[in-house]
Amino acid sequence: AQSVTQLDSQVPVFEEAPVELRCNYSSSVSVYLFWYVQYPNQGLQLLLKYLSGSTLVKGINGFEAEFNKSQTSFHLRKPSVHISDTAEYFCAVIPSGGYNKLIFGAGTRLAVHP
Amino acid sequence: AAGVIQSPRHLIKEKRETATLKCYPIPRHDTVYWYQQGPGQDPQFLISFYEKMQSDKGSIPDRFSAQQFSDYHSELNMSSLELGDSALYFCASRPQGAQQYFGPGTRLTVT
Numbered sequence: 424a425q426s427v428t429q430l431d432s433q434v435p436v437f438e439e440a441p442v443e444l445r446c447n448y449s450s451s452v453s454v455y456l457f458w459y460v461q462y463p464n465q466g467l468q469l470l471l472k473y474l475s476g477s478t479l480v481k482g483i484n485g486f487e488a489e490f491n492k493s494q495t496s497f498h499l500r501k502p503s504v505h506i507s508d509t510a511e512y513f514c515a516v517i518p519s520g521g522y523n524k525l526i527f528g529a530g531t532r533l534a535v536h537p
Numbered sequence: 538a539a540g541v542i543q544s545p546r547h548l549i550k551e552k553r554e555t556a557t558l559k560c561y562p563i564p565r566h567d568t569v570y571w572y573q574q575g576p577g578q579d580p581q582f583l584i585s586f587y588e589k590m591q592s593d594k595g596s597i598p599d600r601f602s603a604q605q606f607s608d609y610h611s612e613l614n615m616s617s618l619e620l621g622d623s624a625l626y627f628c629a630s631r632p633q634g635a636q637q638y639f640g641p642g643t644r645l646t647v648t
Contacts, residue, residue, distance in 0.1 A: 455635045466641040467580070467627065474635055513579055517635055524570060524582035524593055525629075525637060 425450040427514050427528035435534045438506055444499040444531045446514030453519040456497040458488055461511045461530075470512070473497065474519075484508070509535045539563050541630050541640035549646045550618050558613040558643045562630030568592070569611040570637060571603060572627040580627060586611055615645075623647045 430445040448454060458470040471482025478490040488499045497514060514528040542561040550556050562569050568587045572580040582595035586605035597603075600618075605611045615622060623646050629637035 457636075459639075467639040469636070469639075472636060519635070524585060524595060525572075525580070526582070527579040529579050 425454065425516055425518060425526050427516055427526055429512075429514055429528035429531045431531050432529065433532045433534065435536060436504055438535055438537050439503045441502050442500065442504050442508075442533065444512050444514075444533065446497045446499065446528060448495050448497065448514075448516050450495070450516065450518060454516045455519050456488075456490060457515045457517075457525065458482065458486070458497070458499050459513045459515060459527075460484075461513065463510070467513070470499070504533070504535045506535050506537060508533060541628055541638055543626075543628050543640040543643050545643060546641065547644045547646075549648065551648055552618055552620060554618050554647075556615045556618060556645060558615070558626050558628075558645070560611045560613070560628030560630075560640060562609050562611070562628070563632070563638055566630035566632045566638070567609065568631040569605055569609070570629040570631070571597075571611070571613050572629065574625040574627065574642075575621075576624070578624075583613070618647045620647050 426449045428447045436442045456473040459467040471480045473480050473490045481487045486501050511530045513530050515525045544559045570585040571583040574580040583597040584603050585593045589605045600616050603613045625642045627642045628640045631637045
């Protein structure tokens with residue numbers, strides 16, 4: 424069975440600092456990988472996705488993630504965060520080829536301080 | 538571009554009442570998923586439909602049922618509501634391909 428581990432439940436960071444949100448997955452098959460952002464009292468917005476091809480994926484709002492198959496990781500990075508990036512971030516997987524349900528990690532709360 | 542529509546956006550019910558949540562997928566998306574997100578929790582898969590047939594089932598209570606209609610919209614019916622059913626309920630739709638497109642969610646509060 425697939426599972427997703429987000430290693431940090433909360434990440435505090437100062438504005439304009441770089442940030443990395445960590446995500447590891449376990450799966451015996453290939454997976455599709457996603458990062459979603461959820462602002463307070465709002466829905467889920469797709470930040471970026473890895474389906475195939477280049478392991479470095481660029482998303483919206485200056486975020487990027489790198490798929491590392493050997494380490495089964497898909498860490499999210501941003502070189503300089505803004506106050507407006509304060510939100511909950513969810514890593515999620517789908518076994519490739521199955522188009523099945525998304526399996527989410529527990530989420531990481533990114534808190535950007537001035 | 539058209540997005541996934543969910544109605545109502547907010548719903549307040551009392552214990553033991555019934556609730557119906559509706560989801561209108563993006564046109565030409567043939568698969569619909571339902572997820573439940575409790576307070577401070579990650580979204581959990583409930584059920585999905587492909588071409589109006591149930592395609593997968595997660596940890597959905599027996600008190601809940603769902604269906605997808607001929608126009609591809611879906612309804613989640615919840616009976617004998619409990620306080621623990623208070624959550625944000627998301628619908629997502631998918632065309633051919635892996636990416637799911639999420640609606641804004643319905644916030645259900647059970648008092």
